[in-house]
Amino acid sequence: MTTVNPEQHAAESRPSRRPSMADVAAVAGVSHQTVSRVLNEHPNVREGTRERVLEAIERLGYRRNRAARALVTARTSTIGILTVGSEFFGPQSTVLAVEAAARARGYFVSVTSLDRYDVDSALVALNHLVDQGVDGVVVVAPLEHVTRAIDETALSIPVVVVAARTDVTAADPVQYVYVDQRDGARQATEHLLGLGHRRIVHVSGPVGWFDAAERLRGWRETMAEAGCEAVEAAAGDWFAASGFGVGTGLVEQVRAGAVTAVFAANDYLAIGLLRAFWEAGVAVPDDVSVVGFDDLQSSAYYIPALTTVRQPFAEVGRAALDALLDGASTPGEARVLAPSLVPRGSSAPPRS
The missing domain is CATH 1.10.260.40 (lambda repressor-like DNA-binding domains)
Structure with a gap:
């Protein structure tokens, strides 16, 4: 046998x-x-x-055979992601988190990046994703022009936007998921105030970005509540070179004691500040404290290590995908996640 x-x-x-x-x-x-x-x-x-x-x-x-299944079910098991360029740490971290969450739930992703940040470009990119037959779109582009394009487009598929837009109403068909940027700025400012600083400059991000606007608002409100003058230094973008330029312009004010702390709208701007102060012989945090926002992976390894506000990007990605696939309990309801302050060596009490 x-x-x-x-x-x-x-x-x-x-x-x-x-x-x-x-x-x-x-x-x-x-x-x-x-x-x-x-x-x-x-x-x-x-x-x-x-x-x-x-x-x-x-x-x-x-x-x-997913293609055959799509013909039967009218679903492709593909999620579209519309985002800005890869040079932006926050959006890129969120995109990676959305992709990981989608893969865990058996979905593919199709990513389209904006080459220009205007309404027409956003409309073209959205239509590109819709033409691919995606089951829904997660927008990781916290720009006013992008949300305006979404408002003007009657999309037949669900859309979730990751942006700190606070004027959403119950009538809005688009769901929003975001980190409370205003609270993050409040935490950063309260940290400096708690150390004894009163002359705190904010290096603000670019106009037209929801996150930058909310961080600026949170800093202003907290300074007003403390009875302190709010002095803004606009960087114009998110990059270290602009932070360096602003920092160079602040050196003499720091030496004169007119500025004792700087809250930067993101870590890249803060890195530029650290370089400008180092080149000028201004010691951080002995002469001036510096606080950033985002908590880059490298922020803990600068000299001094950067005090910053951490955003829970992995949680944002999961929440955005859950909102897209499962829906929200209330139409127009936003899912708001909490940031957290990470104190490190770049902030200390001012010199007496």
């Missing part, structure tokens, strides 16, 4: 062409419809039958 090795039998059972659902059904001894029910996690399948089908799938190396 000849003995058949199970692994040899499995290899012989595997067709030379790509296995189909019919092949799975034949090996499992069930109908095509039963295989379909197992694949779609239908509850009305006996556990023993489900196990036989899953075993056959594994033995044959069957993989679902």
